[in-house]
Amino acid sequence: MYVAVKGGETAIDNAHRLMAEERRGDPAVPELGLDQIMEQLGLAVDRVMTEGSIHDRELAALAIKQAQGDLVEAIFLLRAYRTTLPRFGGSEPIDTAAMAIRRRISAAFKDLPGGQVLGPTYDYTHRLLDFALAAGAEPEAAVRAGHPLAERMPRVADVLGQEGLIERNPPGNDEPPGDLTRQPLSLPAGRDLRLQNLARGDEGFLLALAYSSQRGYGNTHPFAGEIRLGAVAVEFVPEELGFPIEIGEITVTECQMVNQFKGSKEVPAQFTRGYGLSFGQSERKAMAMALVDRSLRAGELGEEAANPSQDEEFVLAHSDNVEASGFVQHLKLPHYVDFQSELELIRRLRAATPDRETAE
Amino acid sequence: MTPLLKVTGLTRMYGNRVGCRDVSFELWPGEVMGIVGESGSGKTTLLSCLSARLEPTAGTVEYDTRAEGLQDIYAMGEPRRRLLMRTDWGIVHQNPRDGLRMGVSAGANVGERLMAVGARHYGEIRAQADEWLRKVEIDGDRIDDLPLTFSGGMLQRLQIARNLVTHPRLVFMDEPTGGLDVSVQARLLDLLRRLVTDLGLAAIVVTHDLAVARLLAHRLMVMRRGEVVETGLTDQVLDDPHHPYTQLLVSSVLQP
Amino acid sequence: MTGATGYNFAYLDEQTKRMIRRAILKAVAIPGYQVPFGSREMPLPYGWGTGGIQVTAAVIGPDDRLKVIDQGADDTTNAVSIRRFFARTAGVATTERTTEATVIQTRHRIPETPLVEGQILVYQVPIPEPLRWLEPRETETRKMHALADYGAMHVKLYEDIARFGRIATTYDYPVLVNGRYLMRPSPIPKFDNPKMHMNPALQLFGAGREKRIYAVPPYTAVKSLDFEDHPFEVQRWDQACAICGSADSFLDEVVTDDRGGRMYVCSDTDHCTSQQTRKEAAE
Numbered sequence: 001m002y003v004a005v006k007g008g009e010t011a012i013d014n015a016h017r018l019m020a021e022e023r024r025g026d027p028a029v030p031e032l033g034l035d036q037i038m039e040q041l042g043l044a045v046d047r048v049m050t051e052g053s054i055h056d057r058e059l060a061a062l063a064i065k066q067a068q069g070d071l072v073e074a075i076f077l078l079r080a081y082r083t084t085l086p087r088f089g090g091s092e093p094i095d096t097a098a099m100a101i102r103r104r105i106s107a108a109f110k111d112l113p114g115g116q117v118l119g120p121t122y123d124y125t126h127r128l129l130d131f132a133l134a135a136g137a138e139p140e141a142a143v144r145a146g147h148p149l150a151e152r153m154p155r156v157a158d159v160l161g162q163e164g165l166i167e168r169n170p171p172g173n174d175e176p177p178g179d180l181t182r183q184p185l186s187l188p189a190g191r192d193l194r195l196q197n198l199a200r201g202d203e204g205f206l207l208a209l210a211y212s213s214q215r216g217y218g219n220t221h222p223f224a225g226e227i228r229l230g231a232v233a234v235e236f237v238p239e240e241l242g243f244p245i246e247i248g249e250i251t252v253t254e255c256q257m258v259n260q261f262k263g264s265k266e267v268p269a270q271f272t273r274g275y276g277l278s279f280g281q282s283e284r285k286a287m288a289m290a291l292v293d294r295s296l297r298a299g300e301l302g303e304e305a306a307n308p309s310q311d312e313e314f315v316l317a318h319s320d321n322v323e324a325s326g327f328v329q330h331l332k333l334p335h336y337v338d339f340q341s342e343l344e345l346i347r348r349l350r351a352a353t354p355d356r357e358t359a360e
Numbered sequence: 361m362t363p364l365l366k367v368t369g370l371t372r373m374y375g376n377r378v379g380c381r382d383v384s385f386e387l388w389p390g391e392v393m394g395i396v397g398e399s400g401s402g403k404t405t406l407l408s409c410l411s412a413r414l415e416p417t418a419g420t421v422e423y424d425t426r427a428e429g430l431q432d433i434y435a436m437g438e439p440r441r442r443l444l445m446r447t448d449w450g451i452v453h454q455n456p457r458d459g460l461r462m463g464v465s466a467g468a469n470v471g472e473r474l475m476a477v478g479a480r481h482y483g484e485i486r487a488q489a490d491e492w493l494r495k496v497e498i499d500g501d502r503i504d505d506l507p508l509t510f511s512g513g514m515l516q517r518l519q520i521a522r523n524l525v526t527h528p529r530l531v532f533m534d535e536p537t538g539g540l541d542v543s544v545q546a547r548l549l550d551l552l553r554r555l556v557t558d559l560g561l562a563a564i565v566v567t568h569d570l571a572v573a574r575l576l577a578h579r580l581m582v583m584r585r586g587e588v589v590e591t592g593l594t595d596q597v598l599d600d601p602h603h604p605y606t607q608l609l610v611s612s613v614l615q616p
Numbered sequence: 617m618t619g620a621t622g623y624n625f626a627y628l629d630e631q632t633k634r635m636i637r638r639a640i641l642k643a644v645a646i647p648g649y650q651v652p653f654g655s656r657e658m659p660l661p662y663g664w665g666t667g668g669i670q671v672t673a674a675v676i677g678p679d680d681r682l683k684v685i686d687q688g689a690d691d692t693t694n695a696v697s698i699r700r701f702f703a704r705t706a707g708v709a710t711t712e713r714t715t716e717a718t719v720i721q722t723r724h725r726i727p728e729t730p731l732v733e734g735q736i737l738v739y740q741v742p743i744p745e746p747l748r749w750l751e752p753r754e755t756e757t758r759k760m761h762a763l764a765d766y767g768a769m770h771v772k773l774y775e776d777i778a779r780f781g782r783i784a785t786t787y788d789y790p791v792l793v794n795g796r797y798l799m800r801p802s803p804i805p806k807f808d809n810p811k812m813h814m815n816p817a818l819q820l821f822g823a824g825r826e827k828r829i830y831a832v833p834p835y836t837a838v839k840s841l842d843f844e845d846h847p848f849e850v851q852r853w854d855q856a857c858a859i860c861g862s863a864d865s866f867l868d869e870v871v872t873d874d875r876g877g878r879m880y881v882c883s884d885t886d887h888c889t890s891q892q893t894r895k896e897a898a899e
């Protein structure tokens with residue numbers, strides 16, 4: 001007699017054990033420490049913190065280790081953990097003008113107050129596999145600039161702003177910014193929610209959208225006004241004190257795109273902005289975010305908005321890789337019942353229409 | 361007798377630019393009003409304001425609702441406005457693709473308005489769709505075809521059938537024959553004229569083609585730079601134009 | 617019974633649960649209306665039932681007895697994983713018997729055994745919006761619901777009949793709740809639709825990724841859309857269950873060999889077991 005498949009529980013347990021074994025790999029090879037991930041896979045840590053929405057290098061490193069280096073899975077782990085954290089409140093806005101700069105470049109001006117600071121970057125390397133690295137060579141010592149960096153490096157957007165050539169940042173209102181992790185996104189979204197959504201959004205998705213806008217699907221005429229990387233102070237106002245105190249320092253990458261805008265009926269010609277910000281050093285992400293941010297403002301600026309990157313509902317609803325990955329992969333779950341229903345329908349429909357071949 | 365539509369001081373600005381300005385008129389049941397004027401004179405703007413699709417900057421549009429008589433359509437709230445749009449009114453778009461569901465069959469396109477007002481008998485919906493396709497001279501055996509497979513003239517006729525199936529009292533048409541071949545235009549005009557007369561429809565027809573206006577409209581409004589410069593019975597306006605702009609408009613058309 | 621250390625009862629913190637309960641109350645007050653809620657990121661992936669889990673976490677108490685099914689069965693991987701999640705984080709008792717459960721979380725089925733007053737059925741919902749395939753824009757569908765502008769929904773059914781001679785929607789079959797809101801019942805087979813109508817149990821629907829909760833309160837009218845001359849009907853099988861002999865339950869087709877061999881068994885494993893027991897007792 002037929003016996004229905006049973007024993008799901010044991011099978012699942014064993015699947016998990018098998019995965020843990022795979023993760024560990026050959027036990028003869030030393031196990032990876034979180035410190036190694038933090039120190040030597042720093043850019044992966046940065047991405048996981050950015051899209052995972054927690055600034056904590058150690059947690060991100062643990063997530064990467066636990067996910068066997070699958071960054072989308074690591075982001076998911078971090079997000080699920082984030083759900084359980086108590087919330088004390090929001091910090092004061094960080095001041096990127098006061099950033100302790102490690103890297104700062106502008107593609108809009110050859111030179112500017114504070115100069116171009118290349119900092120750590122792959123930009124000018126030849127992408128040749130380095131077999132010396134495989135052999136474990138120690139890096140050459142880098143020579144730092146002989147003079148200290150300028151105290152204050154004005155942001156390029158602020159320089160343009162003094163001449164009134166770039167739109168003002170929308171005046172802040174007294175409303176606290178929205179938070180997608182507490183309230184569902186409701187459309188149309190304001191600037192706060194758009195930027196939060198993009199900051200958490202999948203780097204690959206934003207990259208492709210930004211790229212499509214450059215290839216003619218909604219050109220925004222962008223210039224990389226400025227990209228800066230460095231540490232900023234995080235300040236918090238505890239209710240019992242009533243004034244801000246510094247609670248720590250984080251490294252962020254900020255990208256301000258400067259986009260040409262020919263003006264409209266109400267607004268004279270000027271530059272407009274697209275804004276990108278990410279934890280750690282994530283320039284690709286910050287730039288893509290800035291391009292998409294600007295693209296999504298097409299409607300607001302009275303431009304034709306017919307392309308994917310300009311479609312707020314399309315972009316904001318599909319940017320999150322935890323949502324996307326879950327829903328795509330849920331197709332692995334059983335769909336026996338639905339499939340059974342469709343199977344039965346197809347049979348019935350075929351029975352109702354006489355077979356073409358036999359009819360002929 | 362109450363007019364079907366009463367328009368008072370209707371103005372629509374686009375920033376500083378005038379879309380249409382200070383338009384007032386009344387439309388009576390069964391009457392066909394033509395709006396003519398050169399390109400950019402504000403015809404589409406006016407029609408959109410009249411048909412509840414573009415909020416005016418100033419002025420009112422009142423419609424003679426069945427239950428409560430004349431009501432300002434912009435004051436009545438969206439639910440009632442939408443109900444009007446799918447029962448009492450029809451809107452024939454210049455581009456039929458804007459007025460059709462291109463992804464569902466011709467029959468469903470015609471049947472949708474019936475279903476929207478509560479029809480729930482498949483057989484009857486289909487019979488009415490079939491009847492209306494015939495009325496607009498589309499073969500009954502095309503009922504299950506997608507509009508994608510229709511010609512431009514057929515699309516326009518399908519759009520007309522979709523709008524008329526619920527027997528509206530008022531139909532708005534923006535260049536119903538625009539973009540069609542001359543011979544197709546003539547047939548469509550003939551059809552439209554017949555339907556409007558048979559059903560006793562009131563209609564507002566925007567066109568820049570005076571021949572179309574002469575054939576369809578009882579009365580004409582001539583627009584220039586957003587304003588109505590002349591209005592009157594169609595034959596009067598076309599045969600004895602008073603305003604210099606109308607004279608120019610009429611004389612610039614080759615007389616048949 | 618021990619909960620997992622370091623986590624609150626049923627994983628979510630009390631604030632979050634309260635927020636979800638408020639959404640549920642609103643959903644119960646407006647049957648079929650999709651209430652937006654601040655869906656949290658859960659340790660299970662989206663599409664795996666995060667909405668249902670959050671709803672269950674918000675309504676479950678230490679005295680409840682939980683049953684979890686997927687495709688009608690208690691021992692499918694996803695059902696096992698969710699049941700364990702609550703056994704671990706809430707330490708609640710679990711059961712496979714429909715009659716013993718106070719809370720039942722389900723994916724894709726409604727149990728064959730009729731539910732009773734006091735029970736809660738929690739559905740996992742992938743896409744809550746019934747108008748989604750006609751109109752992808754949230755801003756527009758919201759308006760259509762507000763105005764009960766549902767004519768377009770029948771267009772799809774019309775197209776089915778025109779093309780196939782019958783309504784060709786077999787699961788996630790749209791319903792009108794309490795004569796007002798159009799609702800997706802989640803991908804249950806239409807076979808289960810009639811069970812929603814006037815059900816004595818509270819039916820809650822959670823969509824985590826889409827951040828919506830909706831409800832059908834006890835004894836609420838739920839009508840499957842149809843035409844007068846093509847009335848709604850459910851699937852019927854020519855066979856009976858090969859294990860318990862049930863002739864009126866939803867059957868899964870099982871491929872027994874590669875020569876076209878097939879057999880049919882109940883999709884609801886608890887129903888199947890209890891029918892068997894009854895049969896044996898009678899013999």
Ligand SMILES: Nc1ncnc2c1ncn2[C@@H]1O[C@H](COP(=O)(O)OP(=O)(O)OP(=O)(O)O)[C@@H](O)[C@H]1O
Nearest residue numbers: 374377378379398399400401402403404405406568
């Ligand atoms: N969306 C818009 N924004 C700004 N200006 C507009 C807009 N639509 C129309 N206009 C302006 O309003 C005026 C009237 O335009 P409208 O489209 O009503 O003219 P029309 O008479 O229908 O022309 P046509 O015969 O070419 O269709 C024009 O000056 C036009 O440029």
Ligand SMILES: [Mg+2]
Nearest residue numbers: 403404405534
């Ligand atoms: Mg026009």
